[in-house]
Ligand SMILES: NC(=O)C1=CN([C@@H]2O[C@H](COP(=O)(O)OP(=O)(O)OC[C@H]3O[C@@H](n4cnc5c(N)ncnc54)[C@H](OP(=O)(O)O)[C@@H]3O)[C@@H](O)[C@H]2O)C=CC1
């Protein structure tokens with residue numbers, strides 16, 4: 500059994516990941532942590548997330564200096580379900596101790612000059628690890644993920660968007676000079692567990708946000724290799740992302756070519772489902788899948804892509820990466 504530690508376990512992504520680790524036949528939950536001064540420190544995990552009562556009753560421990568030493572002792576791998584700057588600080592410490600890191604934050608996803616200053620509001624101070632990190636888009640980077648010490652699990656919107664676009668890009672089907680347009684709606688859990696007016700029950704409706712400024716636009720462009728237009732929206736539901744993508748195809752591209760591109764990419768992949776119907780939040784909420792469907796008319800391709808932001812968009816993709824890295828079947832503990 501491999502000993503797993505989760506930092507940020509009280510949060511939405513960390514909690515889902517704890518549940519997945521608990522159900523995995525080769526992994527053992529060794530410790531769950533929150534910040535040193537957390538108001539939840541030492542509470543039972545199941546008191547915070549009652550669906551795990553009797554299943555995960557470990558306490559969430561404060562990550563003090565002593566807690567850090569305990570978190571490292573005898574640990575095989577650590578999952579960081581923490582804010583970007585916290586992950587940037589913690590990852591190198593675990594890596595220096597020989598512990599593999601699966602980071603759910605954006606801290607190690609994009610190696611591009613000025614990116615963190617502009618989109619995250621801080622200067623990246625770990626350029627060597629940023630260079631070594633492997634982007635954990637599981638269906639596309641499996642060989643590199645298998646060799647990596649530091650895996651940067653992709654963002655939720657980038658996962659939904661890249662899984663839809665990469666088969667088209669790889670097959671050279673996108674019109675050169677055009678930018679795919681991504682219109683996406685996320686449930687409120689995407690904003691994390693901490694209370695804020697903008698995400699409180701009476702405030703959330705359906706609205707765009709982050710117009711022209713969202714950090715996932717450059718993350719998607721960087722890993723796709725071409726520019727995109729990306730517009731996120733906040734919806735009044737708890738979990739799930741539905742992205743609708745508009746792609747101008749190269750002249751003469753046929754539906755058969757599009758189908759062949761998606762089949763080549765995902766025909767053998769168990770966690771991306773090429774659906775006969777338009778995907779929905781209902782079809783993926785609580786599940787580790789990405790569902791895709793598309794239709795072509797007069798050179799314009801419309802693609803629907805749905806994921807659970809906390810699963811395929813975070814914790815289950817992290818688990819897929821763990822499975823790939825340790826040579827387990829990639830669906831172990833997931834379906
Ligand atoms: N929610 C989502 O859909 C997705 C989230 N992500 C990323 O995953 C990460 C976690 O997101 P999410 O679960 O939504 O966030 P939450 O705000 O729900 O959870 C954050 C967790 O981190 C803990 N924490 C905060 N500061 C520290 C610290 N200094 N040391 C240790 N633990 C700390 C918090 O506990 P406390 O404050 O009590 O200490 C809490 O457990 C983020 O980087 C996010 O960008 C990625 C993809 C999707």
Ligand SMILES: CC(=O)N[C@@H](CCC(=O)OP(=O)(O)O)C(=O)O
Nearest residue numbers: 604605654655685686687689690
């Ligand atoms: C609804 C909502 O607020 N969603 C978050 C994205 C969540 C996410 O996980 O992305 P990172 O891992 O890159 O932080 C946002 O738009 O910032």
